[in-house]
Amino acid sequence: xxxxxxxxxxxxxxxxxxxxxxxxxxxxxxxxxxxxxxxxxxxxxxxxxxxxxxxxxxxxxxxxxxxxxxxxxxxxxxxxxxxxxxxxxxxxxxxxxxxxxxxxxxxxxxxxxxxxxxxxxxxxxxxxxxxxxxxxxxxxxxxxxxxxxxxxxxxxxxxxxxxxxxxxxxxxxxxxxxxxxxxxxxxxxxxxxxxxxxxxxxxxxxxxxxxxxxxxxxxxxxxxxxxxxxxxxxxxxxxxxxxxxxxxxxxxxxxxxxxxxxxxxxxxxxxxxxxxxxxxxxxxxxxxxxxxxxxxxxxxxxxxxxxxxxxxxxxxxxxxxxxxxxxxxxxxxx
Numbered sequence: 001x002x003x004x005x006x007x008x009x010x011x012x013x014x015x016x017x018x019x020x021x022x023x024x025x026x027x028x029x030x031x032x033x034x035x036x037x038x039x040x041x042x043x044x045x046x047x048x049x050x051x052x053x054x055x056x057x058x059x060x061x062x063x064x065x066x067x068x069x070x071x072x073x074x075x076x077x078x079x080x081x082x083x084x085x086x087x088x089x090x091x092x093x094x095x096x097x098x099x100x101x102x103x104x105x106x107x108x109x110x111x112x113x114x115x116x117x118x119x120x121x122x123x124x125x126x127x128x129x130x131x132x133x134x135x136x137x138x139x140x141x142x143x144x145x146x147x148x149x150x151x152x153x154x155x156x157x158x159x160x161x162x163x164x165x166x167x168x169x170x171x172x173x174x175x176x177x178x179x180x181x182x183x184x185x186x187x188x189x190x191x192x193x194x195x196x197x198x199x200x201x202x203x204x205x206x207x208x209x210x211x212x213x214x215x216x217x218x219x220x221x222x223x224x225x226x227x228x229x230x231x232x233x234x235x236x237x238x239x240x241x242x243x244x245x246x247x248x249x250x251x252x253x254x255x256x257x258x259x260x261x262x263x264x265x266x267x268x269x270x271x272x273x274x275x276x277x278x279x280x281x282x283x284x285x286x287x288x289x290x291x292x293x294x295x296x297x298x299x300x301x302x303x304x305x306x307x308x309x310x311x312x313x314x315x316x317x318x319x320x321x322x323x324x325x326x327x328x329x330x331x332x333x334x
Contacts, residue, residue: 041075041101041277044078044102047065047078048094051081051087052081055195056196056217056260060133060216064133064282068281068285071281071285087111096267100270101266101271105264108260108261109170110171111124116321117169117325126268127265128307129307132262132309134300134303136259137234137259137301138171138175138212138260139172139241140172141221146228154209161185161186161210162209162210163189164193164211172213176212177189177331179255182252190207196217199211200217200218218299219298233258263305263310279306283306
């Protein structure tokens with residue numbers, strides 16, 4: 001009988017010991033998970049810009065990166081320009097990057113347009129959306145000494161109107177295609193420029209009649225008195241150019257949705273906790289006083305939007321572009 005009692009006591013001791021070991025392992029595993037989450041980020045974060053230096057995406061990426069670092073524990077946030085294939089090269093790199101939160105990129109409506117027109121090795125619907133950073137009007141610019149003061153003047157020019165662009169499917173370029181069809185003026189799209197800034201230089205050299213860069217890209221040329229705006233693609237007039245009519249006021253209110261937005265995104269499958277850390281840092285950056293001062297000087301209209309609302313906006317833009325696919329194909333397929 002005593003032997004049986006001893007065996008029972010030993011069995012209970014072993015059971016208690018195993019239970020304690022299991023509990024310790026569970027706590028250790030949980031602690032490791034929490035520690036890993038809390039440690040993010042602990043190394044450099046790269047922002048892929050799928051066009052060359054000096055363009056609108058490059059400007060907003062560098063401005064955001066310079067400030068966002070302090071809201072990510074001080075880790076460096078660096079920009080890597082990856083131009084090529086009309087912006088597709090950089091987006092492919094981003095799409096297939098490790099979904100660990102250490103590689104992010106800048107997206108825009110032109111990426112959606114590209115995907116609708118031609119099959120790509122990425123899907124804009126599947127990126128991890130961090131948040132929108134910039135909402136700005138698309139602007140048609142002409143040289144300061146140009147005879148054009150509105151799009152209506154294009155009809156009486158008597159020659160083909162040439163438009164310089166870094167991307168055949170940028171929002172503003174698509175609007176120019178639709179307006180040419182509606183207003184009845186001959187339009188030639190001159191592409192091949194490596195950035196929006198390069199397309200403005202083409203305008204200044206007399207290679208085209210108008211260009212449509214983002215205001216941030218055009219700001220140095222505006223300050224130098226080299227270019228001036230003739231049309232705003234947005235729902236309201238720009239306070240910097242209060243006398244310039246919007247595309248809606250010009251008779252095309254359905255095109256107001258082609259204003260320019262730049263957003264930040266990451267590869268598909270980034271863990272939610274890491275995506276949230278990046279989103280929080282971005283939203284804080286967009287409210288940072290130093291950043292706002294910089295943005296004003298750079299001609300950037302800050303347009304914060306969280307990741308979930310951004311995803312909904314992108315999906316809506318897919319539907320909008322489908323309506324005008326015919327107008328776009330007419331020029332892109334030439």
